[in-house]
């Protein structure tokens with residue numbers, strides 16, 4: 001088995017193994033009979049299905065042992081607010097926020113995943129209290145066009161495109177002389193990503209509902225609006241493009257296949273880079289909080305566990321395997337949690353919410 005294309009994020013669930021298998025055995029793939037080809041693609045489709053859970057956390061008929069035990073292990077960050085604040089006492093909170101599914105609800109059209117004004121107002125107040133970064137799979141400019149808050153740090157393309165506020169930030173590392181933080185570890189992949197984007201557009205154009213999104217250092221192939229009976233065909237088309245690019249790998253999000261460089265860089269590394277840029281590299285008294293809803297956010301949750309600092313909050317209505325410590329069900333709960341943080345830090349702002 002080669003390690004050309006491996007699924008980097010997440011744990012060794014059957015889902016990840018399915019994709020790893022499908023992506024990492026090109027010789028089997030090319031030598032296989034038509035039947036073999038289908039079975040590899042069907043591993044993709046199984047994995048695509050597994051990324052679309054349908055068991056709602058609160059449904060009484062499904063509130064079985066597994067679900068309640070999941071909540072025991074990942075209690076609501078709202079219910080645990082006081083304990084969280086206690087744990088952060090004497091430490092500097094730094095906030096990391098994923099965008100889609102965390103600050104904005106998941107919608108069918110990725111170009112219309114707008115953030116509410118109330119959420120924007122809350123995030124603005126949050127950034128006034130704590131250093132705050134948006135960490136997204138999207139192209140940085142696109143996520144900025146949704147968030148529109150110049151005072152934040154932004155890490156687009158799954159952390160491969162990092163930029164800090166140009167000026168006026170209260171949170172600058174000593175000695176940075178007002179220079180904006182900027183880091184693009186995958187810049188040499190730009191021509192390859194452009195090429196792959198064009199090929200994917202061409203190869204998927206006949207599949208109704210498929211949408212390819214150029215995220216600068218990575219590409220997303222959306223299947224939210226593709227009929228399930230066409231998922232196999234979509235997987236085969238994506239596979240046919242990717243097999244020519246061993247320097248690219250595949251990860252999966254919510255009804256999306258994400259193609260990105262094999263470099264050892266992800267949202268977890270971006271989190272560490274940003275902590276360092278903010279002057280917290282070897283700081284024992286920093287308390288990073290990362291809130292995200294997707295597989296790629298697991299890299300950041302894991303880093304926090306490894307560092308033994310702060311914690312991750314998974315946004316999900318469904319029990320999921322996660323390295324996050326707490327959970328919130330949806331963006332509205334994220335907003336409530338952020339408001340509580342602001343009110344705790346600045347009690348005088350209570351009346352403004």
Ligand SMILES: O=P(O)(O)OC[C@H]1O[C@H](O[C@H]2O[C@H](CO)[C@@H](O)[C@H](O)[C@H]2O)[C@H](O)[C@@H](O)[C@@H]1O
Pocket residue numbers: 098099100101105106107108109110111113135136137138213215220222224253254255256258294296
């Ligand atoms: O890291 P994120 O900010 O969560 O980005 C991950 C992907 O988010 C977007 O897709 C997701 O949200 C869309 C809008 O709600 C939804 O239609 C899609 O099904 C979701 O996967 C974004 O469009 C992708 O490029 C990102 O990779």
